[in-house]
Amino acid sequence: MNRPAVDIRGVSMVFAGKRRGETIPTLDNVSAQVPEGQFVCIVGPSGCGKSTLLNIVAGFLAPSAGSVTVEGERVTGPDPRRIFVFQENGVFPWLTVRDNVGFGLLRRAADERARAVAHYIEMVGLTGFEGAYPRELSGGMRQRVEIARALAASPDIIYMDEPFGALDFITRLKMRADLTRIWQTEKKTILFVTHDIEEAVQLGDRVLVMSKRPGRIVDDVTIDLPRPRDLDAPGYLRARDRIFHAMGMSAHLGETAPV
Amino acid sequence: MSATPVHEAVAHAAPDAAAPTAPAAPARLAGERRSQQFLSRYVLPVLVVVFALAAWDAAVRLSGSTLFPRPIEVAAGIGELARQGLLLKYIAASRFRVTWGFTLAVLVGVPLGLFMGWFSWAANALNPIVQALRPISPIAWIPIAILWFGISDAAPVFLIFLASVFPITVSSMAAVSNIQPVYVRAARNFGLSRVQLFRRVIVPATLPQIITGLRIALGIAWLVVVAAEMIAVNSGLGYLIIDARNAGKRYDLVVAGMVMIGAIGLILDILVRRLERFDAVRWGYSRR
Ligand SMILES: Nc1ncnc2c1ncn2[C@@H]1O[C@H](COP(=O)(O)OP(=O)(O)OP(=O)(O)O)[C@@H](O)[C@H]1O
Ligand SMILES: [Mg+2]
Numbered sequence: 176m177n178r179p180a181v182d183i184r185g186v187s188m189v190f191a192g193k194r195r196g197e198t199i200p201t202l203d204n205v206s207a208q209v210p211e212g213q214f215v216c217i218v219g220p221s222g223c224g225k226s227t228l229l230n231i232v233a234g235f236l237a238p239s240a241g242s243v244t245v246e247g248e249r250v251t252g253p254d255p256r257r258i259f260v261f262q263e264n265g266v267f268p269w270l271t272v273r274d275n276v277g278f279g280l281l282r283r284a285a286d287e288r289a290r291a292v293a294h295y296i297e298m299v300g301l302t303g304f305e306g307a308y309p310r311e312l313s314g315g316m317r318q319r320v321e322i323a324r325a326l327a328a329s330p331d332i333i334y335m336d337e338p339f340g341a342l343d344f345i346t347r348l349k350m351r352a353d354l355t356r357i358w359q360t361e362k363k364t365i366l367f368v369t370h371d372i373e374e375a376v377q378l379g380d381r382v383l384v385m386s387k388r389p390g391r392i393v394d395d396v397t398i399d400l401p402r403p404r405d406l407d408a409p410g411y412l413r414a415r416d417r418i419f420h421a422m423g424m425s426a427h428l429g430e431t432a433p434v
Numbered sequence: 435m436s437a438t439p440v441h442e443a444v445a446h447a448a449p450d451a452a453a454p455t456a457p458a459a460p461a462r463l464a465g466e467r468r469s470q471q472f473l474s475r476y477v478l479p480v481l482v483v484v485f486a487l488a489a490w491d492a493a494v495r496l497s498g499s500t501l502f503p504r505p506i507e508v509a510a511g512i513g514e515l516a517r518q519g520l521l522l523k524y525i526a527a528s529r530f531r532v533t534w535g536f537t538l539a540v541l542v543g544v545p546l547g548l549f550m551g552w553f554s555w556a557a558n559a560l561n562p563i564v565q566a567l568r569p570i571s572p573i574a575w576i577p578i579a580i581l582w583f584g585i586s587d588a589a590p591v592f593l594i595f596l597a598s599v600f601p602i603t604v605s606s607m608a609a610v611s612n613i614q615p616v617y618v619r620a621a622r623n624f625g626l627s628r629v630q631l632f633r634r635v636i637v638p639a640t641l642p643q644i645i646t647g648l649r650i651a652l653g654i655a656w657l658v659v660v661a662a663e664m665i666a667v668n669s670g671l672g673y674l675i676i677d678a679r680n681a682g683k684r685y686d687l688v689v690a691g692m693v694m695i696g697a698i699g700l701i702l703d704i705l706v707r708r709l710e711r712f713d714a715v716r717w718g719y720s721r722r
Contacts, residue, residue: 253619265619
């Protein structure tokens with residue numbers, strides 16, 4: 176495949192500020208190409224425009240300048256072939272786990288739909304909770320429901336905006352391992368936003384590092400390490416330190432280096 | 435709200451972890467908690483009612499009033515009305531008016547509120563009128579209701595409609611603006627058409643708050659029917675009260691009418707609260 180799945184070209188974003196005439200430059204000439212099937216992580220400091228970039232790529236926001244092309248088509252709005260997993264959980268509280276996961280499948284035949292729903296509920300480890308409502312689930316389980324809902328719609332691409340941000344440390348580790356396993360079987364293109372450098376290096380084939388606002392891509396790090404990843408391997412530590420450095424920090428002191 | 439929904443939720447989510455294998459001591463604890471709940475939920479309110487009736491009775495006897503009825507006389511009054519067939523007839527008349535006025539208000543108020551909540555131009559256009567009409571007491575409309583509809587069922591139906599349509603509209607509108615944007619974005623992502631978006635997201639997302647609005651509006655409707663019947667018609671519980679007073683100072687029947695109004699209001703509220711327990715809306719009332 177030589178055509179990239181996602182082609183971001185010269186995307187800039189300027190929001191209007193609260194006061195008249197005030198502008199908030201948020202993204203500055205961002206370009207990146209993502210080949211099909213790649214797991215790409217985007218890291219950057221809080222408020223640097225990661226969510227904004229992902230929302231533009233997914234078609235929820237129109238950029239001030241530049242363009243996004245996905246699978247050869249210019250993006251003008253959201254599309255069911257690319258599903259977004261939201262930073263704030265987007266599972267519908269009025270539907271059971273089963274109906275949430277089947278939400279994007281209403282046009283399919285009932286039996287095919289039931290099969291897909293059962294398959295993805297099992298994949299995210301929620302078998303036995305099909306009839307439960309989101310309020311009866313833990314935060315991690317709700318995030319699994321949303322991932323299953325995204326997968327069940329069989330999209331070509333999944334956009335994830337800090338999907339594990341609200342979870343505790345242990346749950347997050349488990350979710351990362353599960354997501355890696357799912358990605359290896361499903362072979363989707365994934366764009367995964369996080370502010371957690373360790374998370375990015377554990378998950379991605381590649382990590383795009385953004386500067387603070389207005390966000391630019393300051394480094395593009397390929398993580399060519401076998402999965403599951405050994406967090407003590409020299410290659411892992413090298414990649415991690417390089418990203419810390421790119422964000423203007425020292426991995427060992429956790430301090431901001433003088434610019 | 436009490437802690438009950440959480441208990442039930444936990445039991446639902448992990449059915450195998452609950453009762454069967456639980457040792458004796460926790461089971462006994464749970465039993466105690468249940469009987470405590472029974473006490474505070476049913477026995478306590480009944481005791482309070484009994485106490486209030488006793489206090490009422492004592493107060494009437496101490497004051498030596500001959501006009502103000504004792505509870506037992508009110509009970510006898512209710513019995514008398516029932517024997518004459520007036521009780522059921524008047525309740526039916528009041529219920530008929532509330533049903534029609536309230537149903538019309540739901541049919542107008544819910545769609546109007548959803549419409550105003552979804553399209554900001556509609557809210558801009560209509561909100562000033564709604565907010566200006568809302569504070570006008572339905573009682574103030576009585577002369578106009580009589581002018582337009584005369585002494586007929588249509589007058590109280592109109593008044594009940596007016597009284598309940600505004601709270602329903604306003605709460606439906608608020609329900610739409612309270613929808614979490616992430617639900618709408620998720621739905622758009624799955625490629626829903628406008629109709630599907632409305633049916634599968636807007637309606638279920640707003641339902642809990644709409645039901646709360648209906649409950650408040652039904653309470654108001656029941657208040658207003660009594661006032662309207664005192665003036666605009668000659669049947670119903672409101673008419674009973676004013677008629678008992680005018681035709682022979684029968685205060686036992688006046689209070690009997692009041693007691694029936696209160697009892698029916700209580701039952702209506704319990705019935706609407708039942709709606710709030712359905713799984714499809716319960717998420718909207720819990721803290722999570
Ligand atoms: N709709 C908007 N109107 C005005 N400013 C906005 C809007 N959306 C985002 N911004 C601003 O753009 C900047 C980037 O926001 P964004 O949500 O993309 O950051 P982020 O990198 O995802 O941060 P976090 O890691 O905290 O989620 C912020 O300064 C924010 O205030
Ligand atoms: Mg964000």
